[in-house]
Amino acid sequence: MGQGVEWAVHTLLNLDWLGTSDPVPAADLAAGHDLPPAYLNKQLQLLVKAGLLSSVPGPRGGFRLARSSAQISMLDVVDAIEGTEPLFRCTEIRQCGAIGQCADGDFSIPCAVKSSMNRAESAWRESLAGQTLADVRAVADAHSPGVASAVRQGLKRR
């Protein structure tokens, strides 16, 4: 799994902690965690395309949350960055080769291996879908209450 997911989640959380409606430039968001600004920008574009962020061009421009953190699930973020292709891709090798030739059964029924993998993957996705950014933020706030002010101070415009 790509590193961009971690960056995206933390960036979204930072925007939520900031609480302002003013857009924040990608450079500032990157400086908050010492990330490569241009590459973070690339990931943020994916979030814009997925509808999680809205972007504002020009001076005083930047990114802001497109909707409340309570309405953004972890699955939304993962899908936005990694894409929606499944972790396990079944290439139907059961139909190929000597064994596939011999087995003249109908291949309309789903591959059992694929089903097993999909079941596990569904459990993963459902867990991610059941957790919103607001939930994650609440845990962080409970453990270290000063994080919100730290973000506001760290992202203060230079």
Add this chain to the structure above:
Amino acid sequence: MGQGVEWAVHTLLNLDWLGTSDPVPAADLAAGHDLPPAYLNKQLQLLVKAGLLSSVPGPRGGFRLARSSAQISMLDVVDAIEGTEPLFRCTEIRQCGAIGQCADGDFSIPCAVKSSMNRAESAWRESLAGQTLADVRAVADAHSPGVASAVRQGLKRR
């Protein structure tokens, strides 16, 4: 996720369907599904290292199941091929950059993002751990009863 996982699962199932204790060469197993023989061999070595297969060198050599299919979980296979590193790797970027500097809280408590991702990943792994190769085989047998004989015919020594 690598393609080797699919190959490994199908190969293990084929060995289970064969039911023989004689080792089967990687070349024959590869021919069963039109896979690159040398590359499949590479994956099978990982299964040997993980203790799922045992290998026999020399003529009439090959691979055989090291233990019953009921004692091999899907998680065992995935871990053997893909490695045991987690899907989501937390690099603790919360400690870096301007925000990390401002937040002088204790970082001994786990990162909330990491916890959230780990929760989902645990659900995935538990689902995989709860399904054995014998379970998958049972589903396949139920849907298409002729698959066992097809495998025995397709893997017949030339």
Add this chain to the structure above:
DNA sequence: GCCCGGTTACTCGGATATATAGTGTCCGAGTCCGATGGG
């Protein structure tokens, strides 16, 4: 003092390089089978 136009600086967005991991291939070490020659 107020309004308007040009300039400037700043931002996102996508096109372009580099590094890393996945994919695929090849050759050598070891082992067993079978042929061969002798008893």
Add this chain to the structure above:
DNA sequence: CCCATCGGACTCGGACACTATATATCCGAGTAACCGGGC
């Protein structure tokens, strides 16, 4: 006919290329703010 020995062929195991993906960077299009001049 039986047995020991040698040769050969087959197998796994790991070392060696190639390709696709992820990572990182750079430059251009567009826009809003700012400054200067005119009314």
